[in-house]
């Protein structure tokens with residue numbers, strides 16, 4: 001009897017390779033998986049994390065999505081985060097650490113999770129390590145680092161449209177929704193979510209000014225997180241400056257290594 005097909009959201013539409021190039025079957029890793037998908041704004045974290053989550057059967061925790069939901073709901077966390085997010089700056093470590101540590105304790109994270117956008121400072125990495133160590137000495141199992149030059153990121157972020165409720169992300173050139181006909185101008189009327197048909201939005205922080213702030217926060221505050229995990233040997237660097245299909249293949253290889 002063959003395994004049933006894995007299920008993942010319909011919009012995660014890249015093919016899954018079930019074997020290595022030499023024909024050996026790919027097997028998912030065992031034990032609680034705390035996987036970090038790391039990279040600058042626009043490097044492809046949000047595009048690839050849902051698929052990693054579906055492949056490994058563990059939830060995708062995006063701190064950006066969690067914070068945007070808190071802002072939209074007007075919660076205390078959202079009110080504290082709103083201004084920094086809109087300007088492209090990082091929200092405070094204590095705020096985001098509390099959100100993630102609470103979420104990690106929920107039952108659906110029993111077998112692990114895919115962290116997207118966290119940790120983003122060495123203080124957050126240390127807080128995560130400490131929280132995991134308190135649960136039977138657990139550790140971060142892998143860091144997938146998506147690498148992409150700043151020049152490519154501006155084009156990606158500038159052309160991005162998102163479906164607010166699900167976080168699904170589209171691009172006017174690189175990942176068009178079905179609703180955008182050839183030659184049509186991107187507007188909320190022509191940019192609709194493939195699944196629900198609802199209007200897509202531009203993110204408030206996808207402006208040139210906010211992107212400059214996000215990139216400088218990434219280089220100054222987030223890049224050192226890689227050095228933090230480098231010593232543990234769990235960092236896999238992936239070239240994020242290629243087609244989404246090629247990036248996905250490289251991520252699959254990194255997961256199976």
Ligand code: AP5
Pocket residue numbers: 039040041042043044045046047048063064065067084085086088089090091092096116117118119120124156157159160161169170171174175205214240241242243244247
């Ligand atoms: P967050 O939502 O995490 O934003 P980000 O890190 O800036 O990342 P993005 O969502 O912009 O990019 P992505 O890597 O997911 O790219 P995507 O796949 O969408 O955080 C937002 C804010 O929240 C932060 O600025 C901060 O204020 C706050 N925050 C969040 N976490 C925090 C933390 N831990 N601490 C403090 N503050 C925190 O791709 C982008 C576009 O490119 C899409 O249109 C996509 O279709 C396209 N694309 C993707 N891959 C390719 C490819 N290979 N080729 C061509 N196009 C591609």
